[in-house]
Amino acid sequence: MPTSDTATLLIHCPDQPGLVHDVTGFIFSHGGNILDLEQHIDPLGNLFFMRVEWSLEKFHLEKEEIDSRFSILGRRHQMWWKLHFASQRKRLALFVSKESHCLYDLLSRHEAGELPVEIPVVVSNHEVLRPAAERFGIPFHHFPITPANKAAQEEAQIALLREHGIDTVVLARYMQIVSPALIREFPDAILNIHHSFLPAFVGAKPYHQAYERGVKIIGATSHYVTEDLDQGPIIHQDVMRVSHEDSVADLVRLGKDLEKTVLAKALWWHVMNRLLVYRNKTVVFS
Amino acid sequence: MPTSDTATLLIHCPDQPGLVHDVTGFIFSHGGNILDLEQHIDPLGNLFFMRVEWSLEKFHLEKEEIDSRFSILGRRHQMWWKLHFASQRKRLALFVSKESHCLYDLLSRHEAGELPVEIPVVVSNHEVLRPAAERFGIPFHHFPITPANKAAQEEAQIALLREHGIDTVVLARYMQIVSPALIREFPDAILNIHHSFLPAFVGAKPYHQAYERGVKIIGATSHYVTEDLDQGPIIHQDVMRVSHEDSVADLVRLGKDLEKTVLAKALWWHVMNRLLVYRNKTVVFS
Amino acid sequence: MPTSDTATLLIHCPDQPGLVHDVTGFIFSHGGNILDLEQHIDPLGNLFFMRVEWSLEKFHLEKEEIDSRFSILGRRHQMWWKLHFASQRKRLALFVSKESHCLYDLLSRHEAGELPVEIPVVVSNHEVLRPAAERFGIPFHHFPITPANKAAQEEAQIALLREHGIDTVVLARYMQIVSPALIREFPDAILNIHHSFLPAFVGAKPYHQAYERGVKIIGATSHYVTEDLDQGPIIHQDVMRVSHEDSVADLVRLGKDLEKTVLAKALWWHVMNRLLVYRNKTVVFS
Amino acid sequence: MPTSDTATLLIHCPDQPGLVHDVTGFIFSHGGNILDLEQHIDPLGNLFFMRVEWSLEKFHLEKEEIDSRFSILGRRHQMWWKLHFASQRKRLALFVSKESHCLYDLLSRHEAGELPVEIPVVVSNHEVLRPAAERFGIPFHHFPITPANKAAQEEAQIALLREHGIDTVVLARYMQIVSPALIREFPDAILNIHHSFLPAFVGAKPYHQAYERGVKIIGATSHYVTEDLDQGPIIHQDVMRVSHEDSVADLVRLGKDLEKTVLAKALWWHVMNRLLVYRNKTVVFS
Structure with missing residues (x-):
């Protein structure tokens, strides 16, 4: 990992x-050195997707200026774009209910320095x-959520x-449906x-x-939350073999390992700015 | 693998x-040596499941007599049971349409001696x-199947x-819904x-x-066919990772590897007499 | 899971x-009901392997008597055997160095009631x-271990x-070679x-x-420790795909997830009395 | 997949x-449209790796000229590069011994149109x-190979x-060590x-x-052949779970499924021009 800051x-x-040429021209002309670039097109939709990360070590634009300078090029090509800096750590709220496995998993990764984020609150x-x-x-x-106070509590949240x-926001086994207000x-x-x-x-x-x-396999799925329950863009999935001897209690116990690792991996990509959402799907630049 | 014949x-x-003791007593009293035994109970349903395979080398009951002799014990305990002999190879009909991958996979396994079955017909x-x-x-x-001749053709089949x-019968990517008559x-x-x-x-x-x-994973499922389409007891499943760059054509191509291996594995267990169906689920004695 | 105690x-x-018949006869004659039985032979070595677990609910031998009563049968057949009771929880010492991931994983499983053990000490x-x-x-x-004090410290341990x-003893990323004295x-x-x-x-x-x-896959292996470094009987292994873009630091980070889950699974089988060691291999009655 | 030809x-x-900018400038200036680009650096070695595929539909350089025109840019940056065209199908020789599974697998994929190659000979x-x-x-x-005729036969090959x-050349379970002459x-x-x-x-x-x-897992590895036996750059690996009940014969039988799919996948990447060898490792642009 580069020690100096990077932009993505x-x-x-x-x-x-000419799109890649234009974007890399913007970076090169200001002294940036590209560390990682992935680009592909969706031939069905005639769509262009790209992620590029470059070192800011010798980049001679101020970080505050980059987005507005890029916007000239971006608008010309009708781009949707998002600019991130590695030094600007994501600030996470972890939402939980009663099950501890995802919470402990994320907190212990964070403590070990594996997850470069801030976690100011658990809700x-x-x-x-x-x-x-x-x-x-x-x-x-x-x-505490009741039917009567749900709207007010979500406002407070x-x-x-x-x-x-x-x-x-990371719903780390938060057993409540979150409101459209929060989602928006x-x-x-x-x-x-x-x-x-x-x-x-x-x-x-x-x-x-x-x-x-x-079923002979169980699974877990991490997705971005949209207003359609369990219908948001899928980020990551994994599965595990089970057998006829496994009771529901066994499936619950075994499944926790999937839930922990699938959520942590999806969150890693989010934190590393490797996810792009388009038409209710994710592009994972992994 | 034992060279002499075995019963299962x-x-x-x-x-x-006392059930295991009784069944193993039947085998032992006639000179059989058990090679493999798996037994478990379903505590919810108070159900007993068992598979036992024994060598017939020194077994002093004629093969033809075993089932009827066992039936005394079986009826006493209200058992459902099924007796198989390793020497009695299954006789398979492979049903196919236009895709060759499962057919070639099964035929080449058969030719290599991996699959101890007879395959008298491809339909x-x-x-x-x-x-x-x-x-x-x-x-x-x-x-050839048309709406008009379907019933008659199935009778002929x-x-x-x-x-x-x-x-x-192995539906090795047979793109027709089979009739209740065949299923029964x-x-x-x-x-x-x-x-x-x-x-x-x-x-x-x-x-x-x-x-x-x-989705970020695709899968394949082999199941026994029942009259409810795609609802029969699942025998085996496997999955594979895919990405946002994979088109439908890629999924079709990649999925063939899953289809081949999942079907072959399910068939292996069927052929080895390792499958028991109960309440629309399979017990896989693997 | 049965609420009453079980013996294994x-x-x-x-x-x-006749071996299965004899063992199940011992259980049946004292009123035990078998919950789970797995038995197989190794035809090369003419060896018999078995695990049987039964309910003690109506078993009319005192728990203290079972082993000595069974020994008559055991000695007659030159058996090696081991008797366990579900109610007798294993007492674990966790040995760690500086890496926290396996420690947190085991402690959080324990706190959640997933791992039925006592953990009196971390070393x-x-x-x-x-x-x-x-x-x-x-x-x-x-x-603290130095070359000078190692022998004395291990005695104290x-x-x-x-x-x-x-x-x-669980070496949960304990970065020391343990002494023959501890192993014995x-x-x-x-x-x-x-x-x-x-x-x-x-x-x-x-x-x-x-x-x-x-390599394109990395892995983790849990094994019983013997006096030959990394040569003990393997209990469980798992792997994960990596790519040319992964640095050593990435492999270290990614591998932690394997280490956690592989160790926890191996420990689960140990705790559930599902492991038998023979000729430097494990039989996993899973 | 694009119907017109592509260059890679x-x-x-x-x-x-500036490297990406320069290479994409070469493509853009001659009317090429990039379909897929992956680039990363190895920060340890200060190395740049890139794969780019573009449509030749509107590219106004003759295919024969591309390499020499690119060489000006390539030499300026001390590049190692290789140019491929999708329309120029690889010509494969399959080397086999007695085991049929990899051979049938490749031939049936080829027949089904899954593998865009020519296979003029089986050796x-x-x-x-x-x-x-x-x-x-x-x-x-x-x-036929004997110690006496080996050198002469390899010349004839x-x-x-x-x-x-x-x-x-695909060694599809060819149970001979190939000579340095063939490797060079x-x-x-x-x-x-x-x-x-x-x-x-x-x-x-x-x-x-x-x-x-x-071991509890077996595996298969596809690699490029170098003069050090089994030490060449690894392209792809996969594994499968096995158990204490599996004999050597079972491992051999089960492993065939790994061998088939691992070889086919490695070959797919080779055929799609997605592999680059550097310092005895492969970069897989997948």
């Missing part, structure tokens, strides 16, 4: 000849995991997230972990559904 | 103490794969299968390969469905 | 007809992970383990996690070795 | 700013697989390969399939070695 551009736009609808969060020194905020400059506040920035290989077993109790159907 | 009993029944609704079958010396029977003493003729003995990880993407064009949903 | 017998001996040659252990309420014992009635104290009861797919990359810095060789 | 450049060279040191090759209409050449314009004739163009996860179990009888060591 994620781009999609209608395809035409929960239950008190159960307060000790878990606080052991790792992360403030824990309890928002949003206020808390704003106050802490949160840019990414964090477009393509709320990651969920669903405990099945979507689109199989949407909705509640997927391990019970899997047991009933007698 | 598959059993399920209500659980009670198809198209002429396309006649050369493929005939190169391996397997008679090819063409039954059943007659052919009876004539050849077929006991197992071969209960728990028609294996299908579906090109998705069921229950995701049932029905037609699963790779198109997978592409549309933007 | 692990057995190997020379094969002969380390460094102070680094004291806070990690103590946050989960587990006493932490620091034994053994004394500590005896004092706490430890029966299983815990035969087939010290689990290690090695960060490669053994036998590839034995010894130090396996990820560096993997990087140099340009 | 594989490049490595010392890193410096073998045994007659066994002549019928297999000839059924698919591929000429079969038998070169090389002459045959030259005569047929072969550019890629086809640098980075001889693919082998080794039946273990290298570097574990180099040399003869890897499944026997795996059985002896008691």
